[in-house]
Every structure is written in C-alpha cells, then in structure tokens.
Amino acid sequence: MKPTIPETGMPIARPATGNDADRQETSLHGEILLRLRDYVVEGNIPDGARVPERQLCEMLGISRTPLREALKVLAAEGLIELLPNRGARVRQLSERDLEELFDVMAGLESLAGRLACEAITDEEIAAIERLHYKMYGHYLNSDMHNYFQVNQRIHESIVAAARNETLRATYASFAGRIRRVRYSANFARKRQRWGEAMREHEAILDALRRRAPSELSDILFQHLRNKRSAAIEHLATVRDTNAPTAATG
Amino acid sequence: MKPTIPETGMPIARPATGNDADRQETSLHGEILLRLRDYVVEGNIPDGARVPERQLCEMLGISRTPLREALKVLAAEGLIELLPNRGARVRQLSERDLEELFDVMAGLESLAGRLACEAITDEEIAAIERLHYKMYGHYLNSDMHNYFQVNQRIHESIVAAARNETLRATYASFAGRIRRVRYSANFARKRQRWGEAMREHEAILDALRRRAPSELSDILFQHLRNKRSAAIEHLATVRDTNAPTAATG
C-alpha cells in the first residue's frame, strides 16, 4: 500500500482563489503554483508522502517543466522539501517546527498590532469590535467552525490595519504552513481555552482602542503563545493516537 | 547604452557561501540559486535592469531549465520580479517598500529579543558584550566599515540566541533584500546617528542582562525604527542626486 494522491476525478477543483500576494496571473506556472499550494495546504497529500511529478502532471494536464518550477517555489516557502534525486515530499513538521512557526507568527502579529496603533481608524476598530461580538455569539453557541472563522478574520483585520503589504504577505505565507497542519490534525481547541481566548481578545481590543503599541504588542504575543501551547498539546495527542503517518508506514 | 550585466570573465566568483537556510547541496539548481542570489544581493545588476536568461546561462555554463527554476525562487523571495513574457527584472524597491522591509525586520528582531530572554546563556551575553566594546572601538576610530560589520554580528547574535531556526532563516532572507539596497546605495549612516545607536545598544544589552522580554522587544523595535529613518532619508538623497536608474533611463 503505497501512499498516493487521492484521485479527485477532476483536476484540483479550486479556481485559484488563494492569497494574491504573488500571483502571476497570466502564466501557466503561476496558475499551477497557486493551485498546488492550495492543494498542499488543504492537506490533500498526507504528511511526508511523496509528490510524484508524473502523477501531478497528469492531474494538472501540464508538462513537467512548469510543475517543477512550482515545486521549487513551494520548497522555498517551506511547504514541501526536495530530496536530491529523490523527488518532493510534503514537509512533515516536527513538534519543534510547529513551536517555531507559532512563535514567528506571534512575532508577526505582535508587530502588526504595534504598527496598527499608528494607523488604524476608528471605523476599523469598530469593525473589529463587531467581529468580536459575532465571535462571542459563536462562543456561546459552541459553534467551533464559525468561531474559528471569525477569529481568523479578527487577526487578519489587525494585520491589515498595520498597512504593511510585506508583513501581510509574510504573515499569509506562515499562516498557510500552519493551516496545513490544522487541516491534517483536525484541530479543535478545548472549549476551556475558548474562555481565556475571549478574555484575551477583549484585552486586545482595549489596547487597540487606546492605541497603546507596546502593550498591544505584548498582549498579542502572549495570546499567540497560549494558542501555541494548546495547538502543540493537541497535535501531540493526535499524533500519538492516530495511525503512523504515510511517511513511516 | 543599454543596461547590461558586467562581464566578469569568470562566472560568478563566489564559492556559494551564502546562508545555508535552504541549500540543496547536490543539485545544480541549488548551486545556481545560491550563486544567483548572492550575485543579485551584491548589486551586480542595477535596479530594475533586465536579467537576461541567455546571458546568465552562458555566464553560468548551464541550460535555461535550472536557471529559470532559480529565477522563480528568487521572485518568490522578492529579490526579482517576473513580468509575463517579458522576463525577469531586478526588483526596484520603492521608498515605501523599504519602509515596510525595515519595519518587518524590526518586528523580527524585536521577536528575537523576546525569545532570546528565555534561552540566552550568560556566556552568550558576555560574547555580545565583547562585540559591543569592539564596536565602540570602531566608533571612536570612525571606522565605518568595521563598525557595520560588528554591528551586524551583534544583531545576528541576538537572533541566534532566540533558538528559532525558522526565525533565523526568515530574518536572513529579509536581511538579504535590504542588503542589496545597501550595496547599491552605498549606505553610510551619518556619524551623528552613531552616538544614538551606541546608546541604544547599551540599553539593549542592559535589558538582555536583566532578561526583560517586553522591554527588550520595545527597545529593539525602536532601535530598528531609528535605523529605518536614517536609511530611508539617506536613500532619498542618493536617489535624487544620482543619475536616474537603469529602469527609467
């Protein structure tokens, strides 16, 4: 039983709606890159599994040249790794890798908060407040899916308010790497953590209203740090419980 | 007079000593990538100039396939940009781009400081202190080149002390983008700024010794922010004074 890419019948369904940080609209290579990235991020290939060029070429209906170019880029982004003469594999993130990623994300959001204090408008703050209340509703309903959705939009709003396109693109890239793990591991933060998170979010809003950069920076970092703990903990459980990954078995 | 790559006779001289974040030792593509990156970072191609594939192929003695793969990666890193059907150009950074880059660097270093407080050893702090005194010597001698050199090593030491390989690689990548501008613009901070910078460094060391994460984070951010002002200011002068770039004329 060799690990294989699930046959979806149709090629990759996504109409290239990913983050438009670096899309090369017209080129085939650019299109492929977006689709492949989404495909990997969404966890369609198991951790550590090989990414056979031939198969992907058929799947995408292209030749190997543009595909290989896309693979090189994905490797540079850290989503896959290229073993010399042994093809591409989906990068299996160790626990340590995840810790590092979360910390970098924390740093980037912390920075975003700092910068946001310089430029954010009252209307933007109001919008985040509305999201916050919306999220609170989902919290009360124990609606995990929508809670996450809105939670993510809040964090994205803060990053957007930083008015720094470079930061936004970097943040999106790292978010993708983590999102992959989230998909695979079917993350579900313990409900208990939700309460803390809600309180932290209130503190974030408070600091934002007062436009206190250092304080907001600290709170955001700590907030993400707490997320990190929950996520790593959960992942450890999942990896222990679940079957060994495609890479090892 | 069209902008052209200086003929060095020999291929690119550098023995691939760049950051080993993502080196693919054995593959031709990986080797090419390292050499090309250094070549671009060191400013051997003027801002906005075309990067002709053919010419580079001859220069490197390879075919277009691995070269194009490397170009795609460099584009993803933000060093060059790929115009559809019109080849690769060295990315001309606007003033705003630079501001953004400096701010992200500031955020990363600020994060590094925060993390360093958790793990840095007394010996590492002592090493940074030694660098600091060494830098002070260069400051007194107005030895700009060595001052910069040591200054950079101090910042790298802080990043290293964060014990986060992901952060280190990201930091190195952004540093490369800025370094390119530095090479081209022949950066020289005003001597007046040096004094402030020295004082800021002392504050950094102080916070580091006390392992005060929030404080260190703040100081580092502000320090980099001040650097940013000086750099942007200088660049504006240079760009005004100098001839129009290769891109526009």
Next chain:
DNA sequence: GCAACCAATTTTGCATTCATTTTTTGTCTT
C-alpha cells in the same frame, strides 16, 4: 526462511526543441 545481491523499471535532473510573444529594424507614407 531470511538476507543480500543484481537486473528491469521507474523517476529524476537537465538539455534541447518548438511555439508564441515581444522587441527591433527597415520601409513606406504623409
């Protein structure tokens, strides 16, 4: 019965080739 070895097949890495698109250059018109 199991491990080690060797041949066949597959896969990868790079060069070459082909089709478009862009850029240049030469000519013609006004």
Next chain:
DNA sequence: AAGACAAAAAATGAATGCAAAATTGGTTGC
C-alpha cells in the same frame, strides 16, 4: 524628416528527449 506600419530577429514559456540515479522485483546463497 517624422511617424506608422510591417517583417525579421530575439526572447520567453512550455513540451519533449535523454542520461543518470533510485526504486522495485526477483533470484541466489546461506
């Protein structure tokens, strides 16, 4: 003489081809 148009030249984007390396399967020897 200047501008516009058209053909030639060059460059780009992608497909194909070929040599080298790795994986697979089968066989042999212990």
